[in-house]
Amino acid sequence: MSASGGVRGGPSVRPRSLAVLLILVAGATGVIASTQTWLTVTIEDGARDLLPVSGAAALPVLAPLSLTALALGAALAIAGTVLRYIFGVLTVVIAATLGVVTGVVALTAPVASVVSAVTEATGIAGVEAVGDLVTAIATTPWPLITLAACAVLLGAGVLILATAHRWPGAGRKYRTTAEVVPDGAATRRTEAIDSWDELSRGQDPTV
Numbered sequence: 001m002s003a004s005g006g007v008r009g010g011p012s013v014r015p016r017s018l019a020v021l022l023i024l025v026a027g028a029t030g031v032i033a034s035t036q037t038w039l040t041v042t043i044e045d046g047a048r049d050l051l052p053v054s055g056a057a058a059l060p061v062l063a064p065l066s067l068t069a070l071a072l073g074a075a076l077a078i079a080g081t082v083l084r085y086i087f088g089v090l091t092v093v094i095a096a097t098l099g100v101v102t103g104v105v106a107l108t109a110p111v112a113s114v115v116s117a118v119t120e121a122t123g124i125a126g127v128e129a130v131g132d133l134v135t136a137i138a139t140t141p142w143p144l145i146t147l148a149a150c151a152v153l154l155g156a157g158v159l160i161l162a163t164a165h166r167w168p169g170a171g172r173k174y175r176t177t178a179e180v181v182p183d184g185a186a187t188r189r190t191e192a193i194d195s196w197d198e199l200s201r202g203q204d205p206t207v
Contacts, residue, residue: 023076042135053114060116088158
């Protein structure tokens with residue numbers, strides 16, 4: 001009987017657990033990636049200097065959106081049906097947004113993604129001025145790792161939207177004992193309490 005119960009419960013429980021896990025992994029990867037070197041810039045300013053550019057500098061939205069994904073994953077574990085679909089849509093939107101901007105950096109390494117870092121290092125501002133100063137931009141594996149995390153996050157969002165209606169309610173596990181005991185057991189317990197009250201008043205409950 002327990003085996004059949006496990007089979008019945010499996011399809012509804014596993015998608016939620018999997019979606020939460022995927023979102024948390026993808027969000028954590030994005031946060032970690034924001035602190036790592038994404039690009040290495042070669043600058044001609046009298047000498048050939050190499051300047052590392054972090055994910056947060058190359059893609060300022062990376063850390064905030066990754067933290068938002070982590071919050072969604074944590075809240076998804078206890079969300080009701082309507083919120084599940086809202087969180088699913090938000091997850092897809094975040095994944096698509098991060099995927100597009102990350103793909104641009106990973107595949108083209110535009111000068112715009114290194115402007116803030118170069119300006120901080122040299123004091124030269126503006127895309128055109130920085131472009132004249134920069135002779136080469138090399139990418140590290142981190143943009144591609146982040147792009148893979150975006151794909152995982154997108155898959156989690158699609159999984160939520162496809163299966164959220166089958167997830168069990170979160171409130172069931174928090175119901176009190178009195179709410180889940182059979183009717184007969186509840187009746188017997190009530191009778192026992194009444195008998196005790198009568199005994200405490202000096203009455204014989206068997207009469």
